[in-house]
Amino acid sequence: MAILPPDLSPADFAKALAELRQAIGTDWVFSSEDDLGPYRDSFSPVWDTDKERKASAAVAPADVAQVQAIVRIAGRYRIPLFPISTGKNFGYGGPSPNVTGSIVLDLKRLNQVLELDEARAFALVEPGVSYFDLYRAIEEKGLKLMIDCPDPGWGSPIGNSLERGIGYTMAAFRDHFGASCGMEVVLPNGELMRTGMGALPGAKTWQEYKYGFGPDPSGLFAQGNFGVVTKMGFRLYPRPDFYRTGLITVPRRRDFVKLVEICNYLNDAMLCGEIVYASPLAGLMAKPDFAALATRAGGPSDADMDAAASAAGLPSWQVDLQFFGPEATTASNWAYAKDRILAAIPGAKAIDGDAFPLPATPEQMENKTQPYRTSIRRHGSLGVPSLGIWKIVRDDGHLGFFPVLPRTGEAVFEMQRVMCDALREFDGLPSFFNATTAPLHWHSFAFQMVFAPSVRRNDPAHNAMTDRAMHKAVTVAAEHGWGDYRAAPIYQDAVADTYSFNNHALRRFHEQLKDAIDPEGIIAPGRGGIWPRRFRKP
Amino acid sequence: MRRFPGYALAGGMVSVGVALIALNGVAAASRQTDAVGLAATGQPIFQRQCAPCHGQGPGDDGPPTLPGTAALQRKYQGELPAALEKRSDLTAETIRFFVRNGSGAMPSFRKAELSDADIDAIAAYLHKSALAKSP
Numbered sequence: 001m002a003i004l005p006p007d008l009s010p011a012d013f014a015k016a017l018a019e020l021r022q023a024i025g026t027d028w029v030f031s032s033e034d035d036l037g038p039y040r041d042s043f044s045p046v047w048d049t050d051k052e053r054k055a056s057a058a059v060a061p062a063d064v065a066q067v068q069a070i071v072r073i074a075g076r077y078r079i080p081l082f083p084i085s086t087g088k089n090f091g092y093g094g095p096s097p098n099v100t101g102s103i104v105l106d107l108k109r110l111n112q113v114l115e116l117d118e119a120r121a122f123a124l125v126e127p128g129v130s131y132f133d134l135y136r137a138i139e140e141k142g143l144k145l146m147i148d149c150p151d152p153g154w155g156s157p158i159g160n161s162l163e164r165g166i167g168y169t170m171a172a173f174r175d176h177f178g179a180s181c182g183m184e185v186v187l188p189n190g191e192l193m194r195t196g197m198g199a200l201p202g203a204k205t206w207q208e209y210k211y212g213f214g215p216d217p218s219g220l221f222a223q224g225n226f227g228v229v230t231k232m233g234f235r236l237y238p239r240p241d242f243y244r245t246g247l248i249t250v251p252r253r254r255d256f257v258k259l260v261e262i263c264n265y266l267n268d269a270m271l272c273g274e275i276v277y278a279s280p281l282a283g284l285m286a287k288p289d290f291a292a293l294a295t296r297a298g299g300p301s302d303a304d305m306d307a308a309a310s311a312a313g314l315p316s317w318q319v320d321l322q323f324f325g326p327e328a329t330t331a332s333n334w335a336y337a338k339d340r341i342l343a344a345i346p347g348a349k350a351i352d353g354d355a356f357p358l359p360a361t362p363e364q365m366e367n368k369t370q371p372y373r374t375s376i377r378r379h380g381s382l383g384v385p386s387l388g389i390w391k392i393v394r395d396d397g398h399l400g401f402f403p404v405l406p407r408t409g410e411a412v413f414e415m416q417r418v419m420c421d422a423l424r425e426f427d428g429l430p431s432f433f434n435a436t437t438a439p440l441h442w443h444s445f446a447f448q449m450v451f452a453p454s455v456r457r458n459d460p461a462h463n464a465m466t467d468r469a470m471h472k473a474v475t476v477a478a479e480h481g482w483g484d485y486r487a488a489p490i491y492q493d494a495v496a497d498t499y500s501f502n503n504h505a506l507r508r509f510h511e512q513l514k515d516a517i518d519p520e521g522i523i524a525p526g527r528g529g530i531w532p533r534r535f536r537k538p
Numbered sequence: 539m540r541r542f543p544g545y546a547l548a549g550g551m552v553s554v555g556v557a558l559i560a561l562n563g564v565a566a567a568s569r570q571t572d573a574v575g576l577a578a579t580g581q582p583i584f585q586r587q588c589a590p591c592h593g594q595g596p597g598d599d600g601p602p603t604l605p606g607t608a609a610l611q612r613k614y615q616g617e618l619p620a621a622l623e624k625r626s627d628l629t630a631e632t633i634r635f636f637v638r639n640g641s642g643a644m645p646s647f648r649k650a651e652l653s654d655a656d657i658d659a660i661a662a663y664l665h666k667s668a669l670a671k672s673p
Contacts, residue, residue, distance in 0.1 A: 034638065387591045395642075396643055
């Protein structure tokens with residue numbers, strides 16, 4: 001049965017579709033079941049259940065004027081629009097909307113790299129531009145610029161940054177929204193707005209000074225629903241001359257506390273790129289005795305973990321360090337890191353890794369020359385988009401829950417223990433949290449850990465377990481002060497609920513804004529847990 | 539045809555037959571040109587849209603093959619080539635089915651990112667590349 005937008009009759013929906021076809025062309029309005037199939041979330045754990053959110057139609061405009069026309073037509077018929085850029089937000093809902101019956105506003109055809117400036121190191125792009133496209137445009141022009149791209153690279157710089165996606169190079173660029181500078185937005189009434197210096201006619205600094213004058217509303221459009229972003233600027237990393245890696249290992253479990261402390265300094269002082277932690281003991285999880293120790297209720301003792309490491313002849317932790325810049329600077333920074341860590345942690349060892357000028361050769365991109373088992377993702381580290389990361393996708397896809405935690409060893413141990421115990425009942429899932437689980441330093445100044453349970457298209461019982469586990473993970477993490485950074489539409493209300501300081505003052509503020517700007521919920525009602533009055537439950 | 543009434547019937551038939559053969563030849567040549575053109579159009583589309591997962595290069599950071607190629611290797615166990623560029627049996631309809639519906643961990647692709655015409659061109663390219671790679 002055809003899906004209708006909320007509160008709309010079939011006849012009025014037909015009229016709306018006719019107006020949309022008139023506005024953007026028949027070929028770019030999709031309403032058949034076949035055409036709408038790819039607008040479902042391929043990674044959905046609620047596929048074909050009454051919880052799945054499905055679109056009533058999709059529209060793919062060619063330019064900003066057509067986006068404005070679509071928003072105005074949707075406004076007249078009170079139809080929610082759900083904007084997507086390249087539609088690759090897998091693990092977080094893919095291209096599927098928050099509200100069933102929404103029309104997906106597919107911005108893939110707005111695919112121009114509008115400006116690239118090598119001397120001032122920025123790009124201005126449209127939403128349909130992928131990281132592959134941006135990388136290719138830079139390479140074709142032969143510019144000495146480096147992008148910071150997420151894994152996989154088929155996403156859009158605009159879509160990814162609006163989801164607060166992250167990457168793998170230097171701290172200033174890994175936070176993709178943080179590295180954005182200036183945006184153009186179609187507001188819920190169809191009007192066009194530019195932020196920062198873009199609001200000043202004739203300004204040449206739109207991608208260089210993001211604030212302009214007065215309040216900067218840019219943040220409202222990230223994980224929000226206050227407009228449709230049609231252009232966005234990004235700061236780019238001037239391509240460094242040289243790249244160097246090194247590995248540090250530390251023998252004891254508790255050494256991790258000091259190791260993190262020093263690595264925080266290296267990161268915050270901008271001496272190195274992404275810091276990649278791992279535990280060599282993770283390889284022992286296939287052994288039942290060790291797995292039982294690493295997942296022991298209440299957590300294992302340091303002494304028991306150290307004994308296991310010693311018996312296996314392995315260090316407890318390792319960290320991959322990466323350095324960018326002039327060759328001499330990378331050598332100096334690596335020497336400094338080694339000296340400082342080895343002086344502070346008895347038994348710590350350092351091994352020199354790769355060292356080569358950029359850009360890397362194809363052989364260097366394969367990441368096979370480091371004299372140790374590395375956890376670095378070479379493509380990501382060097383800003384080269386790839387789909388190679390798809391190798392980690394198990395079954396038919398997965399979800400993503402990435403709680404944010406402080407950058408301390410103690411906080412890591414606590415999250416390992418608490419989340420391991422909390423998720424123990426879901427014994428059909430792998431042990432994402434155990435005493436060998438390392439934190440991710442993707443965000444510039446915070447750790448995250450990963451819970452990414454799989455989905456299976458033909459196994460509803462498994463998916464139901466995954467769904468329950470996701471809800472429990474969100475709840476338990478929040479009880480300990482750890483919040484998720486990004487969520488699929490089916491989990492956004494649950495996550496938003498946890499950000500509840502002072503009786504949900506933040507959500508109430510967002511709702512007041514939404515009611516003022518978009519009371520009918522034309523733009524993505526429910527996104528980010530923000531519902532306009534029309535859709536709010538009494 | 540108005541030129542032919544004075545000719546003997548048989549001759550006329552022959553003439554018409556020759557003309558048809560000639561026309562068929564033109565059509566076949568045109569189809570060939572179309573196929574060559576379509577394959578040329580399809581190559582960069584394949585490289586951009588499919589090869590990052592289904593190409594023949596190595597995977598990232600260790601694996602010998604890219605994830606899509608590795609998945610087909612597991613699926614076919616050598617009965618069919620894992621690399622799409624070596625497959626001569628993939629019609630546009632077959633490719634369209636998998637592109638629009640996805641398969642396993644491969645998500646589906648929308649018309650706004652990969653049109654039906656793009657898929658036709660990819661099929662033509664794969665046919666050509668498979669022939670070129672066949673022993």
